Amino acid sequence: MTKLRLAIVGAGPAGIYAADILLKAEKQFDVSIDLFEHLPAPYGLVRYGVAPDHPRIKGVVNALREVLDRGDIRLFGNVHFGEDITLDDLKRHYNAVIFATGAVRDADLEIPGIDAAESYGAADFVSWFDGHPDVPRTWPLTAPSVGVIGNGNVALDISRILAKHAVDLLPTEVPQNVYEILEASPVTDVHVFGRRGPAQVKFTPLELRELGELRDVDMVVYDEDFDYDDASRAAIETNKQVKVIDRILQSWRQRDSVNNAGGTASRRLHLHFWAKPVEVRTDSEGRVAALVYERTTPDGEGGVAGTGELREVPMGQLYRAVGYFGSPLPGVPFDEKHGVIPNHEGQVISHDSNERIPGMYATGWIKRGPVGLIGHTKSDAMETVQHLVNDQGSWWQPEDPSEDAIPALLAERGVAWTDLEGWHRLDEHEISLGAPHERARIKVVPRDEMVKVSRAE
Template identity: 55%
Template structure:
């Protein structure tokens, strides 16, 4: 190729940013545009991670350093497949990497799941994180709430629901979120895990954070603390699982503490239905028993729990993109080592994938880095045979967006908005206060000074 490689990355979350980082390290001349439908970078780190996770939020510092590279350009508020069609991308870029992640809730097919008061955890997380595309009101009227799931998202949701709003006021939550959480009448949050304590998906750090609040008593119901040979093998082989199990066992036998709110952890309880006349009034679970290999089966013993709201946290799901194959069962784009494959099993020239839409919504930041590395290795191996962009000048795509009248944001604009949000928090001793409305974020980002 007689000119530098031009690559577009669709998605400005960790997966997309790490892919860009691998690219510029793999070639001294490649230039990358990271394009996102949101006006801001960082994806689920900004809009999916609970605001009381300062250590996880520090990942943004590392991502910021990558985006500061002059060979990487952020273009926000542009929706791939809507504002810019795939065929238009081929005009400007030699290759496109899909890194759109997974930000939708996986469905849970049980009776009553559609009742008023039944919610997806991802939608709730978007609300309390100030996502611009969700309604700004949330009906926090329940005194008793069920959270279905045993992963980090379930723990986040349960913790945010159980904590008092004043405990969260030091974080970056928007004012409307604070006001609605402050008015919440919740007294009890029940978290249900279908499997045992050795099969939980949350981390020890996430688990410990449940027990930090002076206003919340964490109650581990001991009847679910059971282990079979498969569980014991997992505990022996996996350090973080052993740490979680030790914490849970200690909590299960400690003396009660008199606190105004309670967070109940139930293991070996599988939700089978949600009851109510037009709205959530109860949830029914079936007690499970371990089968020797770490899996479970139902016992036929059912319990009805008095709750007025249910949050399902059973996994994230990616959505299909225009003109690309998509496996609806796994929620992923078919690929081989990051090369997107068509329905005939052939590589679509110039098209690649990384992150959760490649492997499914599993794994931590370390997995995302390795995943991006595999994809970039494939792309660089294909570099000499990639279809050539016909208008590869980096200025061309900007001129095209301006000609179309598309209101896009930039890295410089994000830095303006970033400083503005930090300044909003300073008078109140907070790290930042998020700007929520899309039009307001765009307007502020354009006030370069």
Template identity: 60%
Template sequence: MTRSRPLSVALVGAGPAGIYAADILSKSGLDVSIDLFERLPAPFGLVRYGVAPDHPRIKQIIVALHRILQRGDINLIGNVEIGADVSLAQLREHYDAVVVSTGSDRDAALNIPGVELSGSFGAADFVSWYDGHPDVPRTWPLEAQEVAVIGAGNVALDVARMLAKHVEDLMPTEIPANVAEQLAANPVTDVHVFGRRGPAQAKFTPLELRELGHVPDVDVVVYEEDFQFDEASEDMIRSNNQAKQVVKTLMDWTLREESERTASRRIHLHFLHRPVEVLGGDRVEGIRTERTELTGDGSVRGTGEFVDTPVQAVYRAVGYFGSPVPGLPFDVAGGVIPNTEGRVLGEDGEPIPGVYATGWIKRGPVGLIGSTKSDARETIGHLVEDAEAGLLRATGRDDDAVGHDAMLAALEEGGVRYTTWQGWELLDAYEQALGAQHEGVERNRVKVVRRETMTAISRGEEHDGALL
């Protein structure tokens, strides 16, 4: 099929998955026009709103993503929510193909008794709060002296560290003012992190774990009885350098004398503890775990020995989970959009022409940035195949109704206050200027949290300067 105009493609979600997919598509050799939609006024997804503020090295990923969007061959359209401001059907009218990259934005469920008690929280909600996400409440109930964090991955470490760290050590970061104020009054003394498997199976990255040992006035406590290694564990330590480094760091901490622990706050790392119940009446009073043992293949079984730990709050860091995209099928068990190598499947199990998925909404919340790139290559590869086979065509009958200009006209007609890349540059400069205004502490930026202010700054409109 001959085409008198460029192929028009919409990507939904401007986190790493969407930006990498857009970049790969832009270099595919197709004559293509790319619009990248984002429901927030600012791009970068979980890199901006899912990484702890005291990890600037990880946030350097934003620099690479910034360079991609700065080129100008990918159009950012922010502050537009699919299903609210524009429907998937409308996107299909205006674009020859739609790629969904909305990620995993909520906590995976932990189905144990008591998980619904007051004082039981999802880690994703807490991370969104301390990262200044505009759609979460501005306050957080930091009332507990003793806290449990369930999970043995980097998010669990982030939550534990943010709870235990003294606020003055966070002030050089981009932490919002409301978060700093509330963390300053945090009464926490002990944070208990529980993993159901052994040290060799922990999902911490070595760098994240080592950094935990350098937090000022916070001791890391580990327990010798939690160190059990089966044949699979030994194999992993020999063959996997990450597991080897993690175990070495943990073993080094077991050698510390109790007399060396003089900090005012402690992070306890417990392994071979499976959470079975959150204890309490109206609110959290403790957590009950069952001791587990390794079975030889790296998995565990219960021993029937239970341990109750007094805590007044529980944070569940057991993984992220995707949300449905209005107008598309959704796998409620897996938290993903049903697909075959990125081609989205309809209710009949057949690919929906012109609709694709990439990133965590495609494969679930596993893998790091490298996985996201290879994932995007697979999806975009199929999109290119389908384009070259003449299978992609917007559902709108008139070519004048297809593409970037027509979409912007439709958004303006609907009164949608969308933002652009140029708008992000305005907001970016504004936040950096706020950081430079702080006296006594060098700060790269201070985040604007209030959505209305973010939008107004990005659109060059007058605003009252309220950050929260």
């Protein structure tokens, strides 16, 4: 019987779901799958892109764990594609590859002053508070007033972490270095800016509701933002999710903190709608001093139009959460405009000729851009895998498809890779670090320490 030797680059949800779907698919061949991950631990953005106080979302890890723990997928962690293993290596040892590398860079926001000191992208801040091994251990929380641009869940994650009292994060898996810096944070006011109205936000109701449950944090909304047009009213009436979001926001309008009148908490979280950022003002040293925004108004077609009215909110730091963007991979076609690998339903195509490139596939955010939740990731993987199965006639014909070849190759190159057993070791170690403090776990942050624990060195 024919055997498919498949490499998957990226061990986040997209890569793991693709492996699982392929193993369960009806096919006329056996399958052997190797997952390559540049981090020493698997799970991608579920481990390094979701705020530590989201245990319900992190429940996705349990489903991913079940897939890996079956034992029919090999994991090679701490392996950098393009350095430790190349596209030519994959062609020599596999029949095909699926790229599932996600999107971890920040999308650009082109307004004057956005590159000022104390202006940051969401991705870097999220990586820091999630204990990503490849970012600095420190973060300069120095300003009482900070701004967050964006009306999606990442913007809410950042706002919640900035506004929340650090002690309330202790039951989670927040890294110790992150807890200590948040504990010393001077932040009192977090301002969140979205260019559209309350009925057009990209938050999920769960995320929004959690904001209003923060201890000793007043939610500040502004009555002027709730003068709904027909399109907004229709969205509220016809869309259950929008209706719930509106109900939450309307409940906040009844609180004493509305329009800054009479709130009693030590911290405040302000939601500014109809606010299109136009400029970051800086001080004499080039640091963020204020955000200038233009008031917008509904255009009657679900979008917005500018009013010409400019407003300024003083602040000492700014975070932009306007979307993530994919990164190019050595030897792999890349669409610089959209931040994805060019593809047709997951089949990689040449960026110049639109011709299909045999043996190469994509799934997840590097395939379609950083939109959608876990459900989209699964259907994405299904589409890609279906093409892979049907394309048997155009698979690569590897010189050495033996399963021993990859460990031998990595050993020869001096790569200290981690495997599934090593991940179990690291997982148990982190849980044991948290146990004496009644914490879910304490993440090991330095890469070299993660590798040493994983490899029992």
